Amino acid sequence: MSTPAPATPPTHQPLLVVAIDGTSASGKSSTARCVARALNAIYVDTGAMYRTLAWYCLQQRLDIHDEKAVATACRKWVTKLECVDQKVRLLVGGYYPEKEIRTAETSAAVAHVAAVPKVRDWMKKRQRDCVQFGPLVMEGRDIGTNVFPETEFKFYLDANLDERNKRRAAEGVQENLAARDQRDSQRASAPLMIALGARVINNSVLTLEATSQLIIDDVRARATWPK
Numbered sequence: 001m002s003t004p005a006p007a008t009p010p011t012h013q014p015l016l017v018v019a020i021d022g023t024s025a026s027g028k029s030s031t032a033r034c035v036a037r038a039l040n041a042i043y044v045d046t047g048a049m050y051r052t053l054a055w056y057c058l059q060q061r062l063d064i065h066d067e068k069a070v071a072t073a074c075r076k077w078v079t080k081l082e083c084v085d086q087k088v089r090l091l092v093g094g095y096y097p098e099k100e101i102r103t104a105e106t107s108a109a110v111a112h113v114a115a116v117p118k119v120r121d122w123m124k125k126r127q128r129d130c131v132q133f134g135p136l137v138m139e140g141r142d143i144g145t146n147v148f149p150e151t152e153f154k155f156y157l158d159a160n161l162d163e164r165n166k167r168r169a170a171e172g173v174q175e176n177l178a179a180r181d182q183r184d185s186q187r188a189s190a191p192l193m194i195a196l197g198a199r200v201i202n203n204s205v206l207t208l209e210a211t212s213q214l215i216i217d218d219v220r221a222r223a224t225w226p227k
């Protein structure tokens with residue numbers, strides 16, 4: 001016996017995710033926030049999600065070099081995604097660690113945690129779940145290559161190392177950006193690289209506004225993004 005056709009045929013919504021990847025301190029966060037506002041989309045900072053896990057592991061006094069321990073912590077921690085003021089937050093045990101994840105200690109730990117394959121699998125699932133909140137502007141290192149490889153809106157930001165060091169110093173943060181980039185680019189699991197089809201923007205001499213406008217214009221020019 002044949003099954004009757006559904007009354008309404010399934011509609012295939014286009015995927016509305018702007019992926020912004022790039023090196024550390026290349027301006028991804030400020031740019032992604034600005035682009036999200038202009039496009040009326042939800043901002044997702046995936047680096048903050050990795051930082052949250054690194055902070056949690058430090059809190060639990062785990063050895064962040066112990067892959068197994070980190071993977072187990074990631075499997076067991078109690079988390080929730082929520083969207084507040086057009087921005088996605090990752091809560092741990094009901095708590096949203098905002099400032100704590102920006103310390104030098106967390107920054108030094110995060111690339112180790114982010115290199116663990118089981119952690120990346122966990123993060124990818126949660127990051128893909130964010131479409132429940134609406135159209136997204138998601139920034140990170142592997143959004144265009146691994147989390148949403150099917151999106152047509154892919155951008156890769158970079159700036160020269162001197163400029164990036166200056167930007168971090170201006171934020172009052174001292175860290176070894178070159179070492180972190182190297183770790184992010186050389187890990188086996190979803191390393192930092194330019195996604196196929198991504199538009200590369202070197203913003204060493206561009207303002208935040210100019211960088212953001214390039215992305216906003218590019219996205220708006222495509223038929224799929226709602227006008």
Ligand code: DC
Nearest residue numbers: 046047048050110111114140141142
């Ligand atoms: O963007 P950020 O500096 O807050 O990122 C923190 C760390 O997390 C950085 O070392 C790279 C890692 N990361 C990642 O591996 N994949 C992502 N999608 C986002 C961040």
